[in-house]
Amino acid sequence: MGILTWRRDAGAPGGEAAVRTVAFAYPWRRLVVGALVVVLVGLLAAGVGSVRIPPVALGKILASRLPWVNIDASWPASWDTILWNIRLPRVVLAGLVGLALAVSGATYQGLFRNPLADPYLIGVAAGAGLGATVVLVTPALHFVSGVNMLPIAAFLGALLAVTAAYGVARRGGGLPLTTLILAGVAVAAMASAVTSLLMIRSNPDVRPLLSWLLGGFGRGQWRDVLVVLPYIVLGFLLMMAYGRTLNLLQLEEEEAKQLGVNVERAKLLLIVVASLTTAAAVSVSGLIGFVGLIAPHAVRLLWGYDYRSLLPMSAVIGAGFLILADLLARTAVGSGELPVGIVTAFCGAPFFLYLLRRSRRM
């Protein structure tokens, strides 16, 4: 079966659904190894940056944070700040966002039965972009009562867009998926248009806005990690719980219903959870593309199509990939920074083309 047609054969018309019941062994080892690799990659990534800090000093700085260890600080205070308050939160944030985007992407691909689906499909990205743009072009809105409005506006914008698309697509008691995609496209187009209009008419420098839209972790702080952690972890666990359901949803909706899946509820819940998770991720990172699209495909190539393993392994690959992409983004240009979205596109696009070529030969 090629990568573009992985729905299981539904059998003869009128016949029973041909889902083989195979004993499923949860891939614990794969998952644990994957998670450990991600942590290792994260630590290594935290050791590299625009400012050269020798590995020995890094080890000492990390060790000195342990409560029972007492090392005299022989390194400059700036190194401590750089490692703890700049690099580590960035790496953790990149891992979390990568995880969120990859799992949401895999969920959307399963839900819509479409290999081109990504977490931004029904308007999350465009809505978040609009929210962020409104704040960034209005200096008075940057901080309200000491609270940074940028992530809040991005989050709300994302949710509003998805709600609008959902509201348009809802029909009777059901939610036709094609209509939802089209509604999402329309809402996204509208939001993008308003965003572009605001950008062009704004007098302040447009660069900070552009770099937010292209995605980046340059502003990452521990506070951002704390704010998105509950959304992303909860979203991840919820989506994981629907692994088996997603497998069944690869059949036609009628057949899935016969197998006991409450299709409408599953659709609604998965859309809500995936959208919330993506919105949370986007609110702190901007619009980073390709992670949600590519990670699930890479996992399928390596480990197959079962969503019970696809979802967690996508999370692992997404997290690792984005940590490395962020590493490249902050070291590729001397003292400057590239938006992470550019790096993921550079890596993602060729990989996607490779996937397409491969699938044609299968």
Add this chain to the structure above:
Amino acid sequence: MGSPTPAPPPIVTDSNGNTVTFLKAPRRIVALDSAAVEILYAIGAGDRLVGTHDFASYPPEVSDVPKVGDSFNLNVEKVAELEPDLLYTMFDMQNPQLEALGIPVLYLKSPTTVEAIPERIRMWGRITGEVEAAEGLAGMMEASFAELEERLASVERGPRVFHDLGDFWTTGPDTFQGDMYRLLKAENIAYDVSGWAQFSAEVLVERDPEVVIATFGAATVYGDNPALAGLSAVKNDRVYSLDVDLTTLISVEGPRIVEGLEELARLLYPELFP
């Protein structure tokens, strides 16, 4: 003998290398750049301005001048309607279209050094014929620069400064803002940046600026992000947030740059410029 020999027509080389000859002083000018607008008014040629860009705000008289878009989004119909005999722009993509309509275009990129401004003023003087006024203004500016340099003579090395345009975007020494800091003897910590770039927070912490000059809206992050709490600028309360007017003063490459420089000097050297 007879009438004095007329002066040769002024020739200007535009940013594409073409020479533009002004056989007649233009009387209907569309200027798509605030600096040019301010210069024209300052040398007494403001009444020749028949059109300008949407964001022109100084001097106050410019609010009565028709707006035609900006360099990147030009309303060509409006321009044609105004029947200008000169259009001045900083962006050349629409030049062929304008020239096809018979509108003479002068394309000049924005100056990247402060000393280039008096030269620009003299150029406009030659173009419009207001040579005396232009020379007077240019001379005054150069005298102001010299005075500034004199007051800074006692300074060997100014403070380390970071110019934040928002989200750590900053300017390198080869930009106009970068050149302003050079003139003020301040050490721009983005010395290895070419043009504009988003600065790495790590390098920012390592190079530890003593002063941060942030355009409006950008300064709040310095109180908000614990990673920046250790910066000398933050500890000594020398993070300065520029309001809209001040930002304009230091961004428009025109006659008011002298005020802009003095304001920056006041922020950088509070003891020398009370």
